[in-house]
Amino acid sequence: MPSSLDSRFSNVYEPIFLFIKKESKYNYYLSLDRLRLPANNFANNKNPEDIIGFEVEDSLFKSSKIKGQVFKILKDPENNIFVEVIWENGKRTVEILQNFDKESQTPVELICPGCGKVIKYDSDINNHNKCKGFPIPVLPPKPDVNMSTELKTSVLFPYNDYRLIRTGKHNYKGKFQFSPDNRGASPGARKSLFGEYLVRQRRYKIFQPIIAEYLGFWRRRKGATIKEIDNLLGYKDTAGHWFRKDFGSWGRGGSIPLPGDWFKLKDILKFDDIYDRWVTETHLVLQTVKPHPKGKNPGDVWNIKLQPSSEAHFATFPEELVRRCIEAGCPDGGVVLDPFAGSGTVGKVACDLKRDAILIELVPEYLTIIKKRCPNVKEIIYVVE
Numbered sequence: 589m590p591s592s593l594d595s596r597f598s599n600v601y602e603p604i605f606l607f608i609k610k611e612s613k614y615n616y617y618l619s620l621d622r623l624r625l626p627a628n629n630f631a632n633n634k635n636p637e638d639i640i641g642f643e644v645e646d647s648l649f650k651s652s653k654i655k656g657q658v659f660k661i662l663k664d665p666e667n668n669i670f671v672e673v674i675w676e677n678g679k680r681t682v683e684i685l686q687n688f689d690k691e692s693q694t695p696v697e698l699i700c701p702g703c704g705k706v707i708k709y710d711s712d713i714n715n716h717n718k719c720k721g722f723p724i725p726v727l728p729p730k731p732d733v734n735m736s737t738e739l740k741t742s743v744l745f746p747y748n749d750y751r752l753i754r755t756g757k758h759n760y761k762g763k764f765q766f767s768p769d770n771r772g773a774s775p776g777a778r779k780s781l782f783g784e785y786l787v788r789q790r791r792y793k794i795f796q797p798i799i800a801e802y803l804g805f806w807r808r809r810k811g812a813t814i815k816e817i818d819n820l821l822g823y824k825d826t827a828g829h830w831f832r833k834d835f836g837s838w839g840r841g842g843s844i845p846l847p848g849d850w851f852k853l854k855d856i857l858k859f860d861d862i863y864d865r866w867v868t869e870t871h872l873v874l875q876t877v878k879p880h881p882k883g884k885n886p887g888d889v890w891n892i893k894l895q896p897s898s899e900a901h902f903a904t905f906p907e908e909l910v911r912r913c914i915e916a917g918c919p920d921g922g923v924v925l926d927p928f929a930g931s932g933t934v935g936k937v938a939c940d941l942k943r944d945a946i947l948i949e950l951v952p953e954y955l956t957i958i959k960k961r962c963p964n965v966k967e968i969i970y971v972v973e
């Protein structure tokens with residue numbers, strides 16, 4: 589609002605409060621992706637051939653890390669890229685190389701065999717508590733290395749000169765040079781200290797609570813105790829975490845078995861194959877400084893111009909403000925509720941974004957404006973005290 593204050597600074601912002609029903613990272617919907625902004629200052633133009641000789645780390649191998657080196661690059665007719673890795677224990681494996689521009693883990697949709705609906709977000713899981721059967725992941729066709737041809741092979745004999753492996757590593761002289769503890773927080777510092785390398789990671793985003801439920805079902809069916817499973821696998825207190833559904837942020841104990849443990853567990857519990865690929869398929873992800881593939885997080889300060897209304901209502905929202913809130917907080921097919929509708933800006937934007945909306949307004953006269961701005965009003969209910 590225009591301000592004539594001269595004894596203090598004028599207030600130029602309003603807070604937007606985001607409320608959720610339950611304090612859990614996994615129980616609410618927030619789509620940052622729809623609001624991401626173009627990233628600046630980053631170039632991302634690496635070709636698969638460029639990673640020949642790169643160091644590979646496998647942190648999914650037992651509980652310790654094992655290292656290897658990229659020896660050969662292959663490509664199939666579908667443009668899937670494979671990498672042959674020679675590991676320090678002498679083994680050679682062929683790994684899928686993740687497209688550098690993509691998110692490190694592929695999001696997965698599951699189909700609920702009970703109701704046939706798709707499970708796409710963590711928040712969808714709870715809607716299927718009463719459905720029968722475990723949801724089935726829909727995964728892309730498995731790339732077949734036998735169809736591929738060679739793109740490039742290393743001219744270096746593996747491991748003959750370890751210093752050649754990590755590239756881009758150089759003396760760090762940035763702002764964290766005197767505070768080593770903080771370097772990990774700076775992508776630039778990380779890159780100059782550790783160079784670029786590849787990490788073997790799971791290929792798909794996994795909903796841990798579904799896996800925990802599934803493993804619990806098969807464990808009860810087999811009548812095996814957690815202690816027995818730990819004993820059989822040579823662990824002390826690991827198996828218990830696979831059956832807990834609290835997964836994610838700090839202090840939560842649920843975990844997903846490593847690919848190797850998954851198959852050992854399968855020998856013990858004799859479960860079926862439905863989750864084998866989802867849980868165990870891996871790929872190599874380049875650790876480098878790169879922008880988020882969908883753009884940068886828009887941050888929590890939004891600059892939005894006021895938008896005066898031509899109607900007889902004075903405190904209308906700018907449409908852009910409403911758009912951002914709906915895009916971020918309401919999934920496709922969701923319903924938006926505005927308990928203080930005023931001139932109906934929220935209804936108009938919800939309609940533009942193809943969401944249904946319920947508007948509540950105290951002053952009956954505003955209905956004329958609302959109807960003008962939201963031409964597809966389906967139902968009007970008058971509440972008289």
Ligand SMILES: C[S@@+](CC[C@H](N)C(=O)[O-])C[C@H]1O[C@@H](n2cnc3c(N)ncnc32)[C@H](O)[C@@H]1O
Pocket residue numbers: 901903904905906927928929930931932933934948949950951954
């Ligand atoms: C600031 S305006 C909202 C403007 C709206 N965001 C827009 O873009 O047009 C607040 C509205 O809430 C309505 N209102 C206030 N108390 C209410 C109540 N208890 N129930 C329903 N509406 C109410 C007022 O009549 C007013 O139109």
